[in-house]
Amino acid sequence: MSTTSTRSSSTDSAATRSRAERSRTVHAGLTAHDVVDAALAIVERDGGRALTMRGLASELGVTTTTIYWHVGNRDELVIALIEALAARLGTAEVVGETPAERVTDAAMNIWRNALAHRNVTALAGQVGATTLLELPLEISLLAELESAGLRGARARDAMRAILLCIAGFLVGAWRSDETVPEDLTPAALWAGxxxxxxxxxxxxxxGEPADLEALLAATLGAVVVGLLATASTKATASTKRESPDE
Amino acid sequence: MSTTSTRSSSTDSAATRSRAERSRTVHAGLTAHDVVDAALAIVERDGGRALTMRGLASELGVTTTTIYWHVGNRDELVIALIEALAARLGTAEVVGETPAERVTDAAMNIWRNALAHRNVTALAGQVGATTLLELPLEISLLAELESAGLRGARARDAMRAILLCIAGFLVGAWRSDETVPEDLTPAALWAGxxxxxxxxxxxxxxGEPADLEALLAATLGAVVVGLLATASTKATASTKRESPDE
DNA sequence: TCAAGTCTTGCACGGCGTTCAAGTGGTGTG
DNA sequence: CACACCACTTGAACGCCGTGCAAGACTTGA
Structure with missing residues (x-):
């Protein structure tokens, strides 16, 4: 009785899933891929905090135990979800004429990608899987850094600096939708x-917010100029910046 | 909704004073201050995730309901905890000769303070109350930026850029203790x-980690030079040395 | 037809934040 | 002195969460 078609009428989007292809069995016909897909959709729509095993199960018309059977943990589900998005993402093209411009553009690609998939990126950041999500873009950045003359430890340090700057600006970009009492918001604190x-x-x-995108571009420009200046003599900086020790 | 069910600071001071004088009733004799203190100790010791109402209550030898009576929410408790630490923290002294050096040092003060109280700082970041914790240090930074010739929107943009860079490096510094499967760690990913x-x-x-402190100092140096260069013609930050001494 | 394997379920456990009615004991007032 | 009031504390409960276990239902191969 309770087995054949106990689709809870709460969500009908699950009923239209790909299960109709073959046998309409009493089984839900779920794949691990389906579960990960649904989880990814939830996270992209409502954020990582909304990804709950019960919610995901009910959205798929299944019990939580089924979820556990397909993808083991919640942590593993999150990792699989990040991997799924990473696989879906293609590497963006880098534009720019000077090496510094190309490096900055490769960095801004990471920023734009993170903004486009903010929820998944934030979730990946929370579990420490940022690299897993952004590896192709980071490789592009590293390639541009090498083209600009940085190698080995210097290239690594440049990568780290740029990546961490981006991470900070992302924190700033996401700060807006955090639930802080309005009398403790930065603007209110500064007003006092x-x-x-x-x-x-x-x-x-x-008190007023800034244009984070422009600010990041300017900041990255300065950082890149500084990084390239310490590396080789071909740092084509616009102004009088010089490295004292050579 | 702001101060309905909670003991706000107005009634709080009176209650704590009368109880501080003739304290230790037959009741547990708790003050809101005591609760916040214990919560702060827990967070500093075991991190924000370990701050649970039941754990805090049992550590104080009371029931969770008592906690709720003294400090209303868990969110309010976290805010109060951050405020308590902020009040306990004094403003650090800024050293340096050139304006750029002083700006960088004021920024590094924020970094060092965040590292010294990493758990509370991370918790404040999660709830969006970073400014509440670091306001005095940020004011010092703003003062140094003004001394360096930046005012108004330019000073604000400089503040934001510096603060967000620091936030990013903090994320990097904390990334180490996140629970990611070891085959998905950045080093393993890059190795493949x-x-x-x-x-x-x-x-x-x-694969190898970098010296984040030195990297941040170098990055901030470059950012500050860039910021001061765009501001006025008197940005003579030529004495800044960032030679990698290794 | 029957055993093995592949799913799926119901039920339960412990932990979390939070609320509510019911106390308990000091304290000021009649 | 009695009594009401108020500051404080409690036990029990609600609904959420992640997770594990034993059992059932269906598919598949022999």
């Missing part, structure tokens, strides 16, 4: 500052 | 890369 060391003009400016 | 665009030398270098 009264310090003789800082001007009222700057204090007032702290 | 075989791409003709990158040299084996650089590829091998990606």
């Amino acid at each position: 500052v009264d310090d003789e060391r800082v001007s009222a003009e700057s204090l007032a400016a702290m | 890369v075989d791409d003709e665009r990158v040299s084996a030398e650089s590829l091998a270098a990606m």
Whole structure:
């Protein structure tokens, strides 16, 4: 009785799934791939926090135990979900004329990709699987760094610096939708500052948000210039920047 | 909704004072201050994830309901905990001769403080209350930026860029203790890369960790130089040395 | 037809944040 | 002194979460 078609009427999107291909058995006809796909959809739609085993199961019209049978853990599910998105993502093309421009563009590709898939990227960051998601893009960045003359430990340090800057700006970009009491928001805190060391003009400016994309581009430009300057003599910096020791 | 069921600071001070004088009733004799203190100790010791209402209650020898009576929510407890640490923290002194050096040092103060209280800082980051924890240090940074000639929107952008870079490097510094399967760690992933665009030398270098502190100092140096260069013509940061001494 | 393997289920455990009605004991007031 | 009031504490419960176990249902090969 309770076995044949106990589709809970809550979600009908699951009923239209690919199971209709072959035998409409009493089994749900689920694949691990299906489960991962549904989980990925949930995360992309509602964020990683909304990915709960019970919710995923009910969305698929199944019990939680079925989920566990197909993909083991929740952690493993998250990893599989990140891998699925990584496989779906193609490497973006790098544009730019000078090496510095190309390096910056490869870095901005990572930024744009992270923004386009913010929920999965944030989830990957929480479990420490960022590299798993972004490896192809990071390889492109490393290639551009090598073209710019950095190799070995220097290239690694440049990668790390750029990647971590991007990570920080992503944190800033996601900070907006965090649930902080509105009287403790940065703008409110800065509005209450009264310090003789800082001007009222700057204090007032702290309230408004900034254009993070432009700011990141400018910051990365400066970082790249600095990194290339310490590496070789062909740092075509725009201004008077020089490395004292050579 | 802000101060309905919770003991806000107005009634809180009166209650704590009368109880501090004639304390230790037959009841557990708890203060909101005590609860926050214990919670702060737990977070500093075992991390924000270990802060559970039941655990905190049992550590104090009371029931969870008592916790809820003193400090309302868990979210409010976290905020209060961050505020408590912020109040306990003094502003560090900024050293350096040139404006660029002083700006960088003020920034590194934030970094060092975040490392010294990594658990609370990470928790504050998760709830979006970073500014609440670091406001005095950020004010010092803003003051140094003004001394370096940046004001208004420019100073704000400089603050944001520096702060977000620090946030990214903190993410990197904390990444080490995340529970990722060891075959999906960045080093393992890079070890499996075989791409003709990158040299084996650089590829091998990606496996080893970097000195984040030195890397951050170098990165901030470059960012500060870039920021000051775009601001005015008097950005003579030529004395800044960032020679890799190894 | 029957055994083995592949799914799927119901039920349960422990832990989490949170709420609610019911106390318990000091304290000021009549 | 009695009594109401108020600050504080408790036990029990609700609904959520991740997870494991034994058993059932269906498919498949012999």
